[in-house]
Amino acid sequence: MSFGTQDPHDGRETAGRLRAISDELSDRFYERADVVRTLVVTLLAGQHSLVLGPPGTAKSEPARELTGRVEGAAYWEILLSKFTAPTRMFGPIDVAALARGEYRQVYEGRATTAHVAFIDEIFK
Ligand SMILES: Nc1ncnc2c1ncn2[C@@H]1O[C@H](COP(=O)(O)OP(=O)(O)OP(=O)(O)O)[C@@H](O)[C@H]1O
Ligand SMILES: [Mg+2]
Known part of the structure; x- marks a missing residue:
């Protein structure tokens, strides 16, 4: 489709x-x-x-x-637990950029750039 x-x-x-x-x-x-x-x-x-x-x-x-x-479509899926850090969904801090004094997140490959995101067990 x-x-x-x-x-x-x-x-x-x-x-x-x-x-x-x-x-x-x-x-x-x-x-x-x-x-x-x-x-x-x-x-x-x-x-x-x-x-x-x-x-x-x-x-x-x-x-x-x-x-x-x-x-x-860029499909992305995650199974949440109560220990899942928000950065797993939205991308971690860009450490290399931070070393240069810039505060940025790496959005690529996370829910942030997906066309379709399936978030399972969301209440956890
Ligand atoms: N109404 C249904 N018709 C056909 N298969 C079903 C039906 N209900 C459950 N199943 C089957 O039972 C299994 C579990 O389904 P699924 O993983 O979608 O459940 P779930 O609602 O997400 O459960 P949980 O809340 O535990 O995550 C699957 O193999 C699914 O195909
Ligand atoms: Mg389920």
């Missing part, structure tokens, strides 16, 4: 692919068609989704299955 085209024909093709992915995931995860649809809508709108529920009820897997299929 890929986004970002101007051609209306390609737009219809993208819509068709999104429907195919939604149908596939809705078949694979029982009673999760509404969750899958909501995830697709928020993904298209460029907004965040928060999936809440009891353990083992298909929250992480549908999120990963959907977001991992956006071709060309």
